[in-house]
Amino acid sequence: MLEFQNITKIYESKKKQIVGVDNVSLTINKGDIFGIVGYSGAGKSSLLRCVNLLERPTSGKILVDGIDLTKLSGSKLRIARLKIGMIFQHFYLISQKTVGENIAFALRAAKTPKNKIPTKVTELLEMVGLTDKRDVYPGQLSGGQKQRVGIARALANNPSILLCDEATSALDPKTTLSILKLLKEINQRLGITIVLITHEMDVVKEICNRMAIMQDGRVIEEGEVYDIFAEPKEPLTKEFINSVVSFEIPNEILKEVNGQVIKILFKGDVAGEGVISDTMQRFDVKGNFLHGTIEYIQERPLGIFIMELQGETAAVNEAKHYMEQRGALVEVIEHV
């Protein structure tokens, strides 16, 4: 388990103080793939770098399985770092060492016996699918391959936590997916807790089970990814959700609408279409679909429909109430 307790990070520059992280408390459970999203400058990297103390928090505690890392220094801190892997947007491999040597470097940092290193390197290369690249220098690899080497290096010493700082931001969408798939595999097979930061909601939707949204150094919202997608509370969260599940209805269409526009949300296995058609039959309202989709988040369906309800106000209200009783979340977007 990884806990942030009241983490604050203040950067002292020449004239002023910059608050990078502002009193953040978060608990990340073992086996989580935890996503932290936010715009540039929100403090995501600062927070993540506090975990392995690349950045020392100005105040607060970082607890890994109950041990406060901020109390450690020197060789004790080094040993703690062996159990926290980290990968980066720009990979940061040693350019003058081969892929194999880069991985061996991490093993040597953990004082792995010399005769065990080659087999360990082979295993790691197999895991990331780069067996044929052992003697190649990073300069000859593609971005995706470099990130795989980064992952192999980060996992060399069997860490319990893997930190990913924008690990896919420098990659194309296809490569991004393959890296995310690898991360998920690692999480499931080895039970490693993954904390990843990103500004791409797609990434979170793809692999995270829990998430937090950061703004101005603070965590403004956190929870299960599914719940946040279903019912985002903060405006910024909504903005991020809209970037992947967008329901912009063109103005032309809104102009012609003369009923009430509502958003209906069905969580999990509720059969959305069935509920809607029942509603139409039971009440004296007419419905027009403006938009509709079923998103799969964490393999759970999330049905989202936007429709126009026409009819007497009382009937419309009853219809909405009925849908809510059947498990839908109904939100009025626009009154006419």
Added chain:
Amino acid sequence: MFDFPYFISMLPDIWKAFTETLIMIGISLSISLIIGLPLGVLLFVTDKGLFWENRFVKSIFGFAVNIIRSIPFIILLVALFPLTKLLVGSTIGPVAASVSLSVAAIPYFARLVESSLRDIDKGVIEATIAVGATPWMIITDVLIPEAKSTIIRGITLTVISLVAYSAMAGTIGGGGIGDLAIRFGYYRYDDTIMISTVVILIIFVQLIQLIGEQIAKSIDKR
């Protein structure tokens, strides 16, 4: 102008002068590499934000390096005569000249090493810190290898500076090519020797530059 038979007759003297220059450069280069490399690394790793951040050490060594580098070599040469006498027992000859050449070359090379290390992406260093590497591993396995080819270029520059300095040292008792040029070319208006020494130096420096660049390129894996 250039008297060829005379040049042939002078070849043994030219060769002797050239070997003396080589001795001066060889000794002082070795010493400046042995001391300058660790010193350059020290200047870098004691910098702000690095793993051995230490303002005290950084400013002491930085100051010493700056002091020596701000003294014109010809003055340093004379000022170090007592030290040379103490170490070598004489102030004449290529070995004696190597003392002040080394003193001048150490800080020069150390600064070049420091700036080569500064060119390494900080992220690479951080990534290895995150891996749990010891400072010693970071120095030997990350800093030096990553800066290797710029350090080689730094060695080339140091050799070339040493050629210039050794000529100066030659004029006040160090021997070598510089001494030959002054004795014959300057005091006796001997064009043949003058031209020969200039040509030899040009070829020598070009050769060093070429070899240095070749090595720097061939070991770079980027």
